[in-house]
Amino acid sequence: MAIRSIIRIVAMLIGLFSLTMLPPVFIAYIYQDGGGNDFLAAFFVTLIIGFFFWIPNRRHKSELKAREGFLIVVLFWATLGSVGAIPFLMSSSVDMNLATAFFESFSGLTTTGATTIAELNDLPKSILFYRQMLQWFGGMGIIVLAVAVLPMLGIGGMQLYRAETPGPVKDSKMTPRIAETAKALWYVYLCLTVACMLAFWLAGMSLFDALGHSFSTVSIGGFSTYDASMGHFDSEIINIITVVFLIISGINYALHFTAFSAKKFSLEVYRRDPEVRAFIFIQVLLTGICFLVLIDNDVYSSIETTFSHAMFQAVSIATTAGFTTTSFSDWPLFLPVLLIFASFIGGCAGSTGGGLKVIRVLLLNLQGQRELKRLVHPKAVYKIKLGNKALPDRVVEAVWGFFSTYALVFIVCMLALLMTGMDELSAFSSVVAMLNNLGPGLGEVALHFNDVSDASKWVMIIAMLFGRLEVFTLLVLFTPVFWKN
Amino acid sequence: MAIRSIIRIVAMLIGLFSLTMLPPVFIAYIYQDGGGNDFLAAFFVTLIIGFFFWIPNRRHKSELKAREGFLIVVLFWATLGSVGAIPFLMSSSVDMNLATAFFESFSGLTTTGATTIAELNDLPKSILFYRQMLQWFGGMGIIVLAVAVLPMLGIGGMQLYRAETPGPVKDSKMTPRIAETAKALWYVYLCLTVACMLAFWLAGMSLFDALGHSFSTVSIGGFSTYDASMGHFDSEIINIITVVFLIISGINYALHFTAFSAKKFSLEVYRRDPEVRAFIFIQVLLTGICFLVLIDNDVYSSIETTFSHAMFQAVSIATTAGFTTTSFSDWPLFLPVLLIFASFIGGCAGSTGGGLKVIRVLLLNLQGQRELKRLVHPKAVYKIKLGNKALPDRVVEAVWGFFSTYALVFIVCMLALLMTGMDELSAFSSVVAMLNNLGPGLGEVALHFNDVSDASKWVMIIAMLFGRLEVFTLLVLFTPVFWKN
Numbered sequence: 001m002a003i004r005s006i007i008r009i010v011a012m013l014i015g016l017f018s019l020t021m022l023p024p025v026f027i028a029y030i031y032q033d034g035g036g037n038d039f040l041a042a043f044f045v046t047l048i049i050g051f052f053f054w055i056p057n058r059r060h061k062s063e064l065k066a067r068e069g070f071l072i073v074v075l076f077w078a079t080l081g082s083v084g085a086i087p088f089l090m091s092s093s094v095d096m097n098l099a100t101a102f103f104e105s106f107s108g109l110t111t112t113g114a115t116t117i118a119e120l121n122d123l124p125k126s127i128l129f130y131r132q133m134l135q136w137f138g139g140m141g142i143i144v145l146a147v148a149v150l151p152m153l154g155i156g157g158m159q160l161y162r163a164e165t166p167g168p169v170k171d172s173k174m175t176p177r178i179a180e181t182a183k184a185l186w187y188v189y190l191c192l193t194v195a196c197m198l199a200f201w202l203a204g205m206s207l208f209d210a211l212g213h214s215f216s217t218v219s220i221g222g223f224s225t226y227d228a229s230m231g232h233f234d235s236e237i238i239n240i241i242t243v244v245f246l247i248i249s250g251i252n253y254a255l256h257f258t259a260f261s262a263k264k265f266s267l268e269v270y271r272r273d274p275e276v277r278a279f280i281f282i283q284v285l286l287t288g289i290c291f292l293v294l295i296d297n298d299v300y301s302s303i304e305t306t307f308s309h310a311m312f313q314a315v316s317i318a319t320t321a322g323f324t325t326t327s328f329s330d331w332p333l334f335l336p337v338l339l340i341f342a343s344f345i346g347g348c349a350g351s352t353g354g355g356l357k358v359i360r361v362l363l364l365n366l367q368g369q370r371e372l373k374r375l376v377h378p379k380a381v382y383k384i385k386l387g388n389k390a391l392p393d394r395v396v397e398a399v400w401g402f403f404s405t406y407a408l409v410f411i412v413c414m415l416a417l418l419m420t421g422m423d424e425l426s427a428f429s430s431v432v433a434m435l436n437n438l439g440p441g442l443g444e445v446a447l448h449f450n451d452v453s454d455a456s457k458w459v460m461i462i463a464m465l466f467g468r469l470e471v472f473t474l475l476v477l478f479t480p481v482f483w484k485n
Numbered sequence: 486m487a488i489r490s491i492i493r494i495v496a497m498l499i500g501l502f503s504l505t506m507l508p509p510v511f512i513a514y515i516y517q518d519g520g521g522n523d524f525l526a527a528f529f530v531t532l533i534i535g536f537f538f539w540i541p542n543r544r545h546k547s548e549l550k551a552r553e554g555f556l557i558v559v560l561f562w563a564t565l566g567s568v569g570a571i572p573f574l575m576s577s578s579v580d581m582n583l584a585t586a587f588f589e590s591f592s593g594l595t596t597t598g599a600t601t602i603a604e605l606n607d608l609p610k611s612i613l614f615y616r617q618m619l620q621w622f623g624g625m626g627i628i629v630l631a632v633a634v635l636p637m638l639g640i641g642g643m644q645l646y647r648a649e650t651p652g653p654v655k656d657s658k659m660t661p662r663i664a665e666t667a668k669a670l671w672y673v674y675l676c677l678t679v680a681c682m683l684a685f686w687l688a689g690m691s692l693f694d695a696l697g698h699s700f701s702t703v704s705i706g707g708f709s710t711y712d713a714s715m716g717h718f719d720s721e722i723i724n725i726i727t728v729v730f731l732i733i734s735g736i737n738y739a740l741h742f743t744a745f746s747a748k749k750f751s752l753e754v755y756r757r758d759p760e761v762r763a764f765i766f767i768q769v770l771l772t773g774i775c776f777l778v779l780i781d782n783d784v785y786s787s788i789e790t791t792f793s794h795a796m797f798q799a800v801s802i803a804t805t806a807g808f809t810t811t812s813f814s815d816w817p818l819f820l821p822v823l824l825i826f827a828s829f830i831g832g833c834a835g836s837t838g839g840g841l842k843v844i845r846v847l848l849l850n851l852q853g854q855r856e857l858k859r860l861v862h863p864k865a866v867y868k869i870k871l872g873n874k875a876l877p878d879r880v881v882e883a884v885w886g887f888f889s890t891y892a893l894v895f896i897v898c899m900l901a902l903l904m905t906g907m908d909e910l911s912a913f914s915s916v917v918a919m920l921n922n923l924g925p926g927l928g929e930v931a932l933h934f935n936d937v938s939d940a941s942k943w944v945m946i947i948a949m950l951f952g953r954l955e956v957f958t959l960l961v962l963f964t965p966v967f968w969k970n
């Protein structure tokens with residue numbers, strides 16, 4: 001294991017990350033919110049931390065192996081989550097202890113979007129902007145992780161996508177390949193962000209709100225600059241724009257890249273993809289169920305309002321964004337629990353969405369059907385096909401294994417939260433919200449996580465990381481075989 | 486599909502089952518509790534129903550095929566659960582509607598042990614005896630199902646046990662093989678029941694209580710004849726006897742048979758079995774955790790009482806018996822939820838316990854470890870070994886598939902219960918209690934299911950059946966491929 005080489009890379013990343021604290025300085029000076037000096041100080045502290053780790057290791061450059069990828073990915077997220085907390089700790093306008101600052105930072109970077117801040121409306125714009133930006137950068141990391149890194153590491157069946165990723169495949173030389181893929185994906189990501197921002201702006205948001213909400217929409221993060229979340233704008237057009245961009249961002253970015261780089265842009269590439277079809281079907285189905293149950297229970301006065309809330313909440317929760325337009329946790333109990341279970345499905349692989357990912361649920365479903373067929377005809381041979389490609393057994397086993405491990409991590413995290421003193425509903429919905437990188441929970445934690453104990457926050461931070469790193473990336477570091485030789 | 490042949494068999498079973506209503510008649514006359522005539526009437530009604538189905542189909546005798554096994558097993562349980570409700574419907578001392586009577590009957594036969602009766606103490610002894618006996622007969626059905634039928638049907642990896650089952654293996658001729666295995670297993674089951682009854686009696690129970698509680702102990706059912714369950718006796722010796730017999734009954738009955746039929750009885754056969762070792766380890770671990778947390782929270786006044794309650798509740802819930810000596814649902818919240826999650830593991834395969842079964846959890850664990858190793862060394866070949874036997878891939882996939890389907894059925898049942906108006910904790914714990922055939926839940930349903938709506942009861946009955954029939958037996962009937970030619 002080339003540890004010092006890895007530290008050098010992480011140190012460089014910290015240095016680079018310190019730059020993210022400069023735009024808030026700029027925002028602070030424009031809006032004169034008084035937060036500029038705090039961010040400038042945070043910038044220097046972060047830069048110095050980066051230098052501190054870089055100097056002794058700066059000459060250690062070795063080609064990285066696939067196995068080291070696990071460690072680098074975990075360190076990237078853990079380190080950035082930690083230094084990302086510095087501005088919260090140093091700010092004079094929010095009063096956060098270590099657990100709370102880490103929670104807010106990890107929640108942003110992992111695009112979970114659960115907040116510890118009960119009163120957003122009164123915060124300086126620089127802090128609000130920084131939170132939105134954390135999500136946006138987190139989203140950048142996720143698409144590269146999901147499109148370029150996980151297929152190479154072969155996590156939870158994602159080797160399925162190995163051949164499809166843009167760029168040349170060289171298992172032992174990760175760096176050039178990832179850099180090339182990353183650039184292509186970020187280009188798409190940037191275009192979508194700009195489009196989303198313009199749409200919000202034209203729909204009536206201020207430029208500041210449009211930019212901030214485009215950040216947390218394309219990253220499927222769910223942070224808002226208002227306590228009422230998207231409900232603040234009370235606009236059906238803004239709701240529709242959000243839903244459209246959440247659905248776009250919930251689709252595999254490798255597909256977007258293919259569609260963008262084709263000579264003539266065409267929807268055909270999406271229409272052919274079984275995962276996209278399933279994803280859209282799920283969103284439509286959930287919207288329909290929410291709409292019918294809400295109508296049946298006479299929750300809203302008009303049909304249009306009902307449909308708008310139903311569609312917004314269904315897509316927002318099912319894609320794991322976690323925005324709200326209404327207090328959906330007070331809907332007839334069946335609906336919030338249905339949506340919270342739907343967040344286990346989440347977005348497509350290679351998107352910024354969380355959860356198990358649509359493709360895995362699709363495969364679990366096909367695999368389950370095969371098991372049933374096998375019971376009836378024990379001697380027949382059934383191949384699982386996705387589109388017209390037969391699935392290798394290795395992928396089948398990896399997907400089953402992913403699901404079971406996800407369930408196990410869920411149970412352990414929930415028991416840990418109960419031990420820290422939470423009640424069942426809050427503990428249950430918190431783990432769902434963290435592990436699926438969804439954001440809001442039910443019960444005590446339906447709006448914010450301010451009243452949660454520090455111990456609970458640390459457990460939740462770990463749960464967010466487990467979710468974002470697709471469980472196995474983190475878990476594999478705890479096996480002896482990983483560290484041997 | 487030889488439907489009429491199957492109906493003939495089920496009809497004969499109903500006729501046979503009517504005999505179970507005669508012992509309560511006898512009990513009623515001994516104790517003069519006034520319930521005798523009701524049971525006699527119920528006996529005749531059941532007998533007539535049996536005849537009614539038998540007469541037109543009595544000449545249809547055809548050799549049954551493995552595939553028809555699924556239908557027969559489901560029909561056995563569904564039919565006996567239904568006619569088992571007749572005494573509750575006809576009794577003048579309990580006032581039950583259809584849903585409640587069915588719930589009580591299915592709960593008995595599936596050895597779930599959830600009751601709808603809030604006041605047991607005042608009931609006629611004949612009814613109390615009948616409830617206990619339902620569990621005992623249910624237990625008889627389960628061990629035959631689990632040891633002889635499921636391995637042949639290959640459900641959820643249970644083909645693993647195909648070679649080990651006593652008796653000759655003929656895949657296409659089920660009947661003689663099952664009959665032979667059943668006799669051997671029932672002999673063991675009867676011996677254990679007698680031993681358990683004698684132990685309870687010597688420990689101070691009345692003969693009636695000793696018999697009744699031995700029925701619900703060896704069947705891991707959990708019904709009691711008192712509202713306070715085993716807590717009524719307030720005896721540490723009785724607690725220990727219960728724990729011992731629950732652990733014995735939680736072990737594969739094929740192992741008991743091997744141990745019994747050996748020239749010299751020896752514990753070696755148990756000690757060699759990886760599933761038994763894991764099962765015992767789980768019980769010890771849970772007892773230890775409960776004991777330490779209870780001590781830490783000063784719940785009971787003495788160390789002995791603490792240990793007695795800790796051991797009893799840990800084993801009672803983890804083996805899915807569901808007896809209580811104390812209101813463990815009021816323990817520090819972490820413990821009841823831990824135990825309720827432990828009931829997902831349940832007993833060993835081929836035991837009367839419920840849940841996923843220890844062997845499957847053991848295999849899931851080994852399979853998960855293999856997935857982790859494969860991530861680090863993608864090109865290495867890892868075989869999963871149980872003892873010194875390598876596991877076929879087919880079994881591996883079947884176990885993953887079993888777990889995923891179990892989880893899916895869990896979610897669907899929980900959503901269905903929420904739709905019938907239950908709160909989250911009650912719905913959640915009810916599904917755990919039904920699907921794992923555990924019995925008591927938490928919250929509203931910690932003691933009994935009397936206050937639950939009829940719609941909820943029907944959902945729970947289906948959940949009990951799913952659990953008892955290892956999900957796939959029931960699910961496969963809903964696939965088109967099962968009914969095709």
Ligand SMILES: [K+]
Binds near residue numbers: 438
């Ligand atoms: K989110």
Ligand SMILES: [K+]
Binds near residue numbers: 596706923924
């Ligand atoms: K039970």
